[in-house]
Amino acid sequence: xxxxxxxxxxxxxxxxxxxxxxxxxxxxxxxxxxxxxxxxxxxxxxxxxxxxxxxxxxxxxxxxxxxxxxxxxxxxxxxxxxxxxxxxxxxxxxxxxxxxxxxxxxxxxxxxxx
Amino acid sequence: xxxxxxxxxxxxxxxxxxxxxxxxxxxxxxxxxxxxxxxxxxxxxxxxxxxxxxxxxxxxxxxxxxxxxxxxxxxxxxxxxxxxxxxxxxxxxxxxxxxxxxxxxxxxx
Numbered sequence: 001x002x003x004x005x006x007x008x009x010x011x012x013x014x015x016x017x018x019x020x021x022x023x024x025x026x027x028x029x030x031x032x033x034x035x036x037x038x039x040x041x042x043x044x045x046x047x048x049x050x051x052x053x054x055x056x057x058x059x060x061x062x063x064x065x066x067x068x069x070x071x072x073x074x075x076x077x078x079x080x081x082x083x084x085x086x087x088x089x090x091x092x093x094x095x096x097x098x099x100x101x102x103x104x105x106x107x108x109x110x111x112x113x114x
Numbered sequence: 115x116x117x118x119x120x121x122x123x124x125x126x127x128x129x130x131x132x133x134x135x136x137x138x139x140x141x142x143x144x145x146x147x148x149x150x151x152x153x154x155x156x157x158x159x160x161x162x163x164x165x166x167x168x169x170x171x172x173x174x175x176x177x178x179x180x181x182x183x184x185x186x187x188x189x190x191x192x193x194x195x196x197x198x199x200x201x202x203x204x205x206x207x208x209x210x211x212x213x214x215x216x217x218x219x220x221x222x223x
Contacts (some may be wrong), residue, residue, distance in 0.1 A: 033211070035196060043200070043213040044117075090155045094211065101145025101164060101204045102220060110155035 002027040002097040006106030013083055013113050020079045021109045023093035028073035034066070037090040048089075049076045083113045100104075117141050120201050120214040128222050133188040135217045137201030140182065144204045148175050148186050151198040151216065160186070160199075191221045 003026045013019050023032060031050055035043040045068055047055040055068040069077045072086040080087050116161040118139045127133055137146070148160040161168050163184065168175050170190075177184040188195055201214040 010154070015188065035211075035213075042118075042215045043202070045210060090157075092157060096204075101143075102162065103145065103147060103159075103202075103204060105147075105157055105159050108151070108155050108157045 002029060002095055002104045003101060004093060004095065004104055004106040006093055006109060006111055009107060010110040012114070013111065015084050015113055017083055018079055018081045019083065019111060020077050021091050021093075022077050023075070023106050025074045025095055025097075025104075026031065027097055029095040029097050030073070031096065032070065032076040032080045033094045034068065034076075035092040035094070037092065039088070043090075043092060044079070083111075085113045087111065088113045116207075116215070118201055118203055118212050118214040120199075120217050122217060123215070124218045124220075126220045126222065127191055129192055131191050131221075133191050133219065133221075135186045135199050135201075135219070137184045137186070137214055138182060139184075139201075139203050139212070141203065141207070141212070142206035143179075143182075144206050144209075146177055146184050146204075147202040147211075148184075149200040151200055152204060153197065157200075188219075193221045193223050195219060196221050 005024045005080045007022050034046040045058050046061045047057045049055045049068045049070040052069045067079045091109045121136045134139045146163045163177040172189045174187040198216040200216045
């Protein structure tokens with residue numbers, strides 16, 4: 001399976017600022033996925049990031065708020081823009097590698113907006 | 115009704131007890147995952163299952179595809195097992211991952 005390095009593991013940010021979360025994979029993967037877990041809720045898919053094309057966003061998530069970059073097959077970033085306390089969540093990336101259903105997950109980023 | 119349901123939502127047990135956490139799902143799947151989320155939010159992948167049973171140390175995961183049900187067992191539980199355990203399935207319908215809400219486990223010394 002692939003190994004994902006996700007950074008930062010946690011951050012406390014001021015409202016109105018932006019935070020960029022990085023995921024580095026040790027193998028080349030076609031798609032990377034970004035999720036959000038709001039307090040007390042289950043993880044929810046934000047978007048799917050393909051290399052060489054714009055990310056595909058799920059209903060309720062927009063590119064202006066959560067811009068995603070996918071410059072190559074091993075790296076992706078998710079930016080949480082113009083943050084408010086409601087953006088305080090855990091953000092997680094994942095990839096599918098080595099066969100259908102062979103998902104690998106990052107370790108998560110705990111974001112607190114004050 | 116959620117497509118992935120976990121039970122119980124919360125579980126408190128004494129150190130040494132045998133723990134069972136259940137996951138039921140309503141969609142066809144290609145794989146099921148058990149994840150452990152530490153109190154600080156960090157997530158660790160425990161198992162990926164498509165059939166049968168897997169064991170790693172004191173952890174055992176089983177899946178019954180026909181019944182659309184999986185269980186995670188912890189033998190000889192220890193306070194360091196205290197965490198949220200999340201069941202996630204990769205849907206065969208749209209190939210997306212659907213997460214359960216998690217089971218919060220607290221093991222008392």
